[in-house]
Amino acid sequence: MKEIYLAGGCFWGAEHYFRNIDGVVDTEVGFANGDTPSPTYEQVYTDTTGYAETVRVIYNPDTLPLEELVRDFFCAIDPLSLNKQGEDEGTRYRTGVYYSDPADSASIRKVFDEVQALYAEPLAVELLPLKNFFTADGRHQDYLIKNPDGYCHLPLKIFRYPRLVSDLKHLLGDEPDFVARLSNAAALVKEKMGFFWTGFYLVGPANVAPGSHGHGTPSPDGKELILGPFQGPFACMRIGYGSGVCGTAWKEGKTIVVPDVDAFPGHIACSSASKSEIVVPLFKDGQVAGVLDIDSDELSTFDQIDAFWLEKLVAVL
Numbered sequence: 153m154k155e156i157y158l159a160g161g162c163f164w165g166a167e168h169y170f171r172n173i174d175g176v177v178d179t180e181v182g183f184a185n186g187d188t189p190s191p192t193y194e195q196v197y198t199d200t201t202g203y204a205e206t207v208r209v210i211y212n213p214d215t216l217p218l219e220e221l222v223r224d225f226f227c228a229i230d231p232l233s234l235n236k237q238g239e240d241e242g243t244r245y246r247t248g249v250y251y252s253d254p255a256d257s258a259s260i261r262k263v264f265d266e267v268q269a270l271y272a273e274p275l276a277v278e279l280l281p282l283k284n285f286f287t288a289d290g291r292h293q294d295y296l297i298k299n300p301d302g303y304c305h306l307p308l309k310i311f312r313y314p315r316l317v318s319d320l321k322h323l324l325g326d327e328p329d330f331v332a333r334l335s336n337a338a339a340l341v342k343e344k345m346g347f348f349w350t351g352f353y354l355v356g357p358a359n360v361a362p363g364s365h366g367h368g369t370p371s372p373d374g375k376e377l378i379l380g381p382f383q384g385p386f387a388c389m390r391i392g393y394g395s396g397v398c399g400t401a402w403k404e405g406k407t408i409v410v411p412d413v414d415a416f417p418g419h420i421a422c423s424s425a426s427k428s429e430i431v432v433p434l435f436k437d438g439q440v441a442g443v444l445d446i447d448s449d450e451l452s453t454f455d456q457i458d459a460f461w462l463e464k465l466v467a468v469l
């Protein structure tokens with residue numbers, strides 16, 4: 153087992169997130185890299201002690217490489233926000249990754265560089281050796297388990313996704329049949345997340361029969377997206393290359409988040425109840441083999457948290 157210290161804003165929510173991630177063995181909240189010895193929560197709360205609210209994460213590097221854990225950490229923070237996460241403000245809510253093993257710094261740095269490449273502004277996240285760590289008193293350990301309705305700066309869905317991915321791995325096991333895997337994946341996502349429509353479109357031979365009525369035109373090599381296993385209202389069965397959100401995600405080979413489907417040029421409305429959408433490509437041998445399409449009957453349901461975790465979810469398939 154190994155340990156890493158992650159400061160991701162208020163430690164109540166941060167701990168609740170990390171504990172759900174497969175490969176995390178134990179968590180403990182406390183205060184890292186400050187000045188006065190053995191600080192109390194109340195002292196740290198004054199924001200004069202130099203400490204950051206931090207989660208000590210014990211993990212199994214064989215199942216959860218440190219790089220992956222650090223990527224998971226970045227999913228739960230605003231990396232450009234200095235001393236502020238959600239509505240929590242102060243140096244105690246600064247973000248940082250603090251390592252106790254100097255050998256870890258290179259893999260952490262690799263992820264920092266990856267994330268930095270996504271932004272023009274410098275990251276506001278510290279990457280430092282651990283100077284000190286003091287455990288917070290018992291009231292703060294497992295806070296959101298003890299207080300399920302307690303305050304949290306993170307959205308609820310971020311706690312559900314790690315469980316969802318873990319449940320899916322266990323549910324599918326080593327079942328070799330792709331349709332069986334996709335069918336149960338659609339059912340599990342629907343059951344756990346309650347989205348309006350969850351399903352797959354798979355790249356297959358275009359229907360060239362006279363009068364066939366797909367949306368858009370096939371790819372140059374004669375393929376189109378064909379409706380696969382899904383949960384929700386009936387849907388359009390064929391989507392062309394570059395058509396709608398699904399065909400665009402296929403063509404571009406990347407996840408597309410659509411906060412308002414009416415504002416997406418060429419969106420294909422299978423149901424007028426669908427208001428926002430996310431489409432995540434499924435890759436096989438480096439090629440897009442299909443897409444996961446999720447629709448919501450509310451606007452702006454999906455963001456980078458959904459994109460990050462749904463990309464992990466489709467990798468299980």
Ligand code: SME
Pocket residue numbers: 349387388391395396397398399418419420421422423426429445447
């Ligand atoms: N809206 C999708 C079509 C599929 S349905 O949402 C189920 C699109 O524009 O590609």
